[in-house]
Amino acid sequence: SPRLNQAMGIDGNTILAESLKKQGVEYVFGIVGIPVIETALAFQSAGLKYVGMRNEQAACYAAQAVGYLTGKPGVCLAVSGPGLLHCIGGMANAQVNCWPLIVIAGSCPQDHEGIGGFQEWPQVESSRLYCKYAARPPSPRLIPLHVEKAVRLAASGRPGVSYLDMPGTLLMAEADEDKVPMDFYNAPPVALAHPNPALVSQAADLLAKAERPLIIVGKGAAHARAEEEICKLVENTKLPFLPTPMGKGVVPDESEYCVSTARTQALLKADVILLLGARLNWMLHFGQQPRFAPDVKVIQVDISPEEFHNSIKSEVAVHSDIKPFTAALTQKLAEKKFSLQPASNNWWQGLQQKQKANTEFVQAQANNKTLPLNYFAVFKAVQANIPKDSIIVSEGANTMDIGRGMLLNNKPRHRLDAGTFGTMGVGPGFAVAAAMWCRDYAPEKRVICVEGDSAFGFSGMEIETMFRYKLPVVIVIVNNSGIYSGFPKDVMEDIQSGGDIAQCTPPTALSCEIKYEKMMEIFGESGHLCRTVEEIEAALKKALAVTDKPSIINILIDPSSNRKPQTFNWLTESKL
């Protein structure tokens, strides 16, 4: 038992575990070692679910994904020094994505500090830059207070990261059980922030007068669980909407009002934009020219007022939770009897023309089954053969970009990808979290983890975690033998024979046609290698029939397959 035997004593591990449980934490992902082995055992004794992973970075990605999926922060547990430092990339990713996360790391005993303790490192200072809150509880009796604060800061306002540092001496320290204030922190949930009614009226007036209005739905709207309100707004007003990558599914991608297939045009021409839980950062081209009209008027709705007028000045800035704001706006627009008529409205007609042209291009590519396959043909086959309510995890360059358009989400919070920080290596960790959540809350639902071959390499060993916890994740690797793109075998051999191997091997190249599916064999199973559409279909059917272990479908595609030519080469544009 983690609890030490002395009468009336309760140790730091137990206080930490019970405090997290009382704060509503449900899932912990981590890797144990000195001094947190007993901590993980105490977590399990307290009724928390603990998932042991293979790299702290992946564990940290898993914990933040569970936070986004459930709205309650997940915990990442790590050892001291290197363990905590491996979490840093994950902490930054959560902080940049505005996802709730708590990281807890053991640290070296306090009496070894300053004299070269084992894995000694200034962990609180190291975490500060990646956190809303970073602290070391000064004594066992104060652990509940710091846990309450860590959970509150991670989850409320704009969500983010909290870090708690737990020296081995603190985890093992004893406190008098009846002197540990376990109940002081039963704070009621914070009531949703409602919008100022005058601002709702201004927003409604602006939209009603607009010639080319557009709604942008971001992952803040997904986090706000505002799907019901936003669907009603769209249905009532017939306004065109654009989801951001992880805003996909708040309103179904298959909605007739979704204009993703005319994204560039919609952004460029809109005169009034209702921005619901998205930031005008690189993903939305900063809201600036040349991607937006110079005089576009933005109605910005955010829980975080610090975000207002960032990059461009908003016409109306509403500090509110998205749920009550959208409900109030829908009502105001109904009072005005506002609704577009897509069949006769010029703006809608222009968008629909563009949608038609872009869809034709994509369909032509998707119907091209020439071998080796192109991305579009692969995604058409995947989309046609997976359940429509699957959680789609996706990362990679072209794999993620092209897949975003072709793999549809009709439910909110059903897409997890490289996100605002563009982080590669998140996929397997996200998939572990999503599959754990599905098992507990939606056992029929499947997790499809669509990985570029390079992206998969970052955290591929988490396949073992999926086996150990019997998680039926379907891993689809879209394998072009490289980063962005690779080379055919004969070309690669030619290039590498041309001189010093480290000088002539292209930095974007990976080994040709790696048989990733054979990773299944180390678990006594077999995977799927596909080159054709028919093989992809057959492999998906088999993989989806498996319900107690992961599958790997390795799809070898044309190493030079690429995206649709883009109107703007945004990442290399400069304003300097």
Ligand code: ADP
């Ligand atoms: P995307 O990547 O989809 O563009 P971002 O992560 O850039 O989305 O932006 C999400 C925004 O949503 C953040 O500015 C965040 O403060 C905001 N947000 C998060 N939760 C809520 C909420 N409940 N109500 C309103 N805004 C929210």
Ligand code: MG
């Ligand atoms: Mg690749």
